[in-house]
Amino acid sequence: MKGANIYVIGAVCHDSSHCSRGRALVLCRRCLKCFPSLSTDAACKNRPLDLIFIIDSSRSVRPEEFEKVKIFLSKMIDTLDVGEGTTRVAVMNYASTVKIEFPLRTYFDKASMKEAVSHIEPLSAGTMTGLAIQTAIDEVFTEEMGTRPATFNIPKVVIVVTDGRPQDQVQDVAEKARTAGIEIYAIGVDRADMQSLRIMASEPLDKHVFYVETYGVIEKLTSQFRDTFCAVNVCALGAHDCEQICVSNSGSYLCDCYEGYALNPDKRTCSAVDTCAPGRHDCDQICMRNNGSYVCDCYEGYTLNSDRKTCSPMDMCAPGRHDCAQVCLNNDGSYSCDCYEGYTLNADKKTCSAVDMCEPGRHDCEQVCVRDDLSYTCDCYQGYTLNPDKKTCSSKSRLLFCIPPYPPQLSTCIEVES
Incomplete structure (x- = not known):
């Protein structure tokens, strides 16, 4: 059907605006009456992409023209279903060198992307288009930079915008990109070399090569790309069998699960993780x-x-956390009890009893041990005196003092300690 974009899954949508449904899903820009509850925007949703814009900012692109390129990027972003699980966008800027303005992993909302685009500055002389594409392959289309794994089946797309002839070789690097599954769209402006555009673009060329006479009309291409990237939103149509989450994917769908659940081998139902x-x-x-x-x-x-x-x-010895009678000792998340000097821990490992300091082996008194509160003192037997060391004893010596006459009588004498 000429001049119409038709997306059909298992049914036919005719140019006469007649739709065959049955159990099928049908979406036609001219047959939306098949699904009267859906708008074009709801039913025709941008399919998930890993998309890189590569923009030429060589000296031939005047400052006011470069601003129009940034407007084009912003309008393109507005047409995309941007998000971490939908379309991811990166922007690269090149001249004689290449600069990755932001990779696929950086922004997942349109406002942040457009803000970043507004701050892009042109580089310098030179038009190293091949180097820019090679950098996209080697450095941006990697999982570390936000590209999703091949198992996700997310298309990798590059849109190159240039107004000149490449100053390096593009044929081999473009072929390398296509071999890697990367789809390239080439937009030429004004003096762009059409042959180079055709060499770098993917097949079919009439769908992947665009030319505009000036940067002033480049933004008109946004509607064409919107139609190109449009896919049937099967999830919006309700024609899926996902237990929890449906994700539209290039006219089909994938099932996903809520946080805390994992997709079962049937790829439809979910189980708690x-x-x-x-x-x-x-x-x-x-x-x-x-x-x-x-x-x-x-x-x-x-x-x-x-x-x-x-x-x-925890501080297990904090008040109220232990039952020690005297001393509490923290011990790696637990505690043990101890006693003050002069006390001993009882068999219950909590309470304390005073120690008999005069028990054999607990003191060093030579003769007599006298308990004194929680300590002891030493004493001596009658007839002995305590030495200066306060531990040992010596026998006492005695003198006899007598009253004359002499020789004295014992009754006139008294005995005193020496």
């Missing part, structure tokens, strides 16, 4: 499943830190 399985959580000690997610906890004697992940030992 064991969020506490090794490698799925970052809890320091205990992981507890919680409604499709998890929360962290700690072993007895530890407390959860403010990061809600790691644990620190």
Whole structure:
């Protein structure tokens, strides 16, 4: 059908605006009456892409023309279904050198992208188009820079905007890009070399090569690209069997699951993920499943830190946390009891009893040990005196003093210590 974009899954949409439905899904720009509840925008949604704009900012592009290129980029971004799970966008700027303005992983909303585009500045002389495409292959279309894995089946697309003849070789690098599954659209402006555009673009050339006479009309291409990137939004039509989330994908769809669930091998239904399985959580000690997610906890004697992940030992000897009668000792998340000097820990490991300091082996008194509160003092037997060391004893010597006459009578004498 000439002049119409038709997207059909299992049915026929005729130019006469008659639609055959049955169990099929049909979307035609001329047959939206098949789905009266849907607008064109809702049913024809931009399919997910990993898209790179490569813009020429060599000296031949005047400042006011470069501003029009940035307007074109902003309008293109407006037509895209931008998001982390939908279309990701990168922008590269080149002349004699190449600059990655932002990769695919940087922005997932239109406002941030357009703000970044507004600050792009032109580079310098030179038109190294081949180098720019090679840089896109080697440095931007990588998972580290935000490109999704091949298993996601997301198309990789490049749109090159240039107004001159490449000053390097583009044929081999363009072929390398196509071999890698990268689709290239070439937009030539004013003095652009059409032969070079055709060499770098993907087949069919009439769908991938565009030419405009001036930068002033380049933004008119946005509607053509919008139609090109349009795909049936199967999820919006409700014709899917996903249990939880439907993601439109190039006229088809993929199923996905809510956070905390994983897609089953049937690629349609979902099962709750064991969020506490090794490698799925970052809890320091205990992981507890919680409604499709998890929360962290700690072993007895530890407390959860403010990061809600790691644990620190509790002060088990804080008032009210222990039952020690005298001394509490912290011990790696637990505690043990001890006693003051002069006391001993009872069999219950909590209470204390005073020690008999005069028990054999507990003192160093030579003769007599006298308990004194929680300590002791030494003394001596009658007839002995305590030495200066306060431990040992010496026998006492005695003198006899008598009253004359002499020789004295014992009755006139008294005995005194020497």
